[in-house]
Amino acid sequence: MNSTMKPRNRSEDARRDMIAGGIVVAAIVMFVGTGGNVMQAVVQTLIGIGGGPDKVLSAALILNVALILFGWRRYEDLNREIRERTEAEQRARYLADTDPLTGFLNRRALIVAGQQLIASAVAEKRNVALFLLDLDHFKTVNDIHGHAAGDRVLQVAAERITAILPPNATKARLGGDEFVAMIPFEPAARANIDALAAALVSSLEDSVAHDAQHIRIGASLGIALANDASMTMETMIRQADIAMYHCKDEGRNRYCWFEQGMEMAVQVRNQIENGIREGMPRGEFIPFFEPQVDIATGRLVGFEMLMRWDSPEYGMIPPERFIPIAEESGLIGELSLLVIRRAMEIAKGWDPSIILAVNISPQQLKDPWFSQKLTKLLVETGYPASQLEVEITESSLFENLPLVRSIVTSLKNQGVSLSLDDFGTGYSSLSHLRALPFDRIKIDRSFVAAMRGSPDAQAIVVAIVRLGESLAMPITAEGVEDEVTAIELTRLGCAKGQGWFFGRAASADDTARLLADRGLLRAPALPQTPPPAGDEEVLRKTA
Structure with missing residues (x-):
């Protein structure tokens, strides 16, 4: 493609479309005005009472027909372009909002959709549960079985999540092996959320078949709760993430609701992790x-x-x-x-x-x-x-x-x-x-x-x-x-x-x-010293 090509000027296209439309309207008016006279002359000629249609009017009629056909074709082209442009915009929006591997929303789209879900649920006096699910030992799957196996595990996980969650759940993949689901529910129906979380964890315990291998996976799931409009998506994700790591500390393959005391534990954990990273080179x-x-x-x-x-x-x-x-x-x-x-x-x-x-x-x-x-x-x-x-x-x-x-x-x-x-x-x-x-x-x-x-x-x-x-x-x-x-x-x-x-x-x-x-240390090795000058001959004779 020529790098010097100018970008398409949509206003110029619209101006040309308006001109083309004006020409078509004028052609139709002229057709109405000339078509009657020309057709009358043709009929009279056919019955033998006229000398034939006027050549100028006939040419004008033909020109009018051509302009009308041109206008109709342009109208069809415009309709096709609008359809293609609409489909391209929808496709681009889908690609911008969707994780290509699982078909779930991506992080950016989740933030927007999730905030809207919280607002509408709170307005209806309902709560929202946010599940943050992390596959246990997923890095090991990639290291041992390869990235194709890792992709297969993620796809199967997405299928199992979809099969268990209700249709009104908002599902997303944050990246890597982390999934999020948001579910509105009645405040008195918290037990239903517990049942869904337990079912998700249980379903992901089953192995995944790939290339004649059975890959064992599991999941740790953290849950955050939104019950007022002040809750932001960033806060919910952070709280669910904290609860998820608490699950890992407790032994993995389980779910936990976020509690305020967990935040302090995460801060301590992060301090220790940072201390390990800084302490190794020291x-x-x-x-x-x-x-x-x-x-x-x-x-x-x-x-x-x-x-x-x-x-x-x-x-x-x-x-x-x-x-x-x-x-x-x-x-x-x-x-x-x-x-x-x-x-x-x-x-x-x-x-x-x-x-x-x-x-x-x-x-x-x-x-x-x-x-x-x-x-x-x-x-x-x-x-x-x-x-x-x-x-x-x-x-x-x-x-x-x-x-x-x-x-x-x-x-x-x-x-x-x-x-x-x-x-x-x-x-x-x-x-x-x-x-x-x-x-x-x-x-x-x-x-x-x-x-x-x-x-x-x-x-x-x-x-x-x-x-x-x-x-x-x-x-x-x-x-x-x-x-x-x-x-x-x-x-x-x-x-x-x-x-x-x-x-x-x-x-x-x-x-x-x-x-x-106990006499169990090695004796330090004695340094090797060269013989004194002049002793080489003595050493050779005594060797």
């Missing part, structure tokens, strides 16, 4: 080390690395305060590898008999490149793979066993040991123990702590120990807090134990002192 996250011992002999055999946040503002922060937020915000992978790197650098100074055990977040096992990232750390730090043990919680095996198998097999091939952590609390089964090359099983601390007062807990511990023996997998017991429990675990045949009875998690300096007291 080195505020450090490894602590919890001793692991041979229960029968009391010999120190290793340490489990635990993460701490040494905040200059709040002091030492335990992992349960920030790890869930790091996982939710997608920061856990970078944070974990950062601290593991520091732990490897520290552990290089330990005796080769001491094992370093590191916990891996379930989120990291959704990363197809995780084994390569960990191998790169081993190479860069020079830490021996044979002295590293990776602990994997059994709940992380449930979502994508083929990917986990690929990761752990790759790590195993590098010489890294693998431990199944928190055994007995998740979804694992004997098939997982057979399918994956684990070297060790760790009994969850909840069973160990309950052994003294619960025969059932003790029976579970005995069963796990016997299972380990049959599979040639040593057992480590977590949460050993007293001598009686340690003695009982020794009697049952547990190989390793950790807990307060053997020592609490300590800083790198305290851990180094503990190892030094």
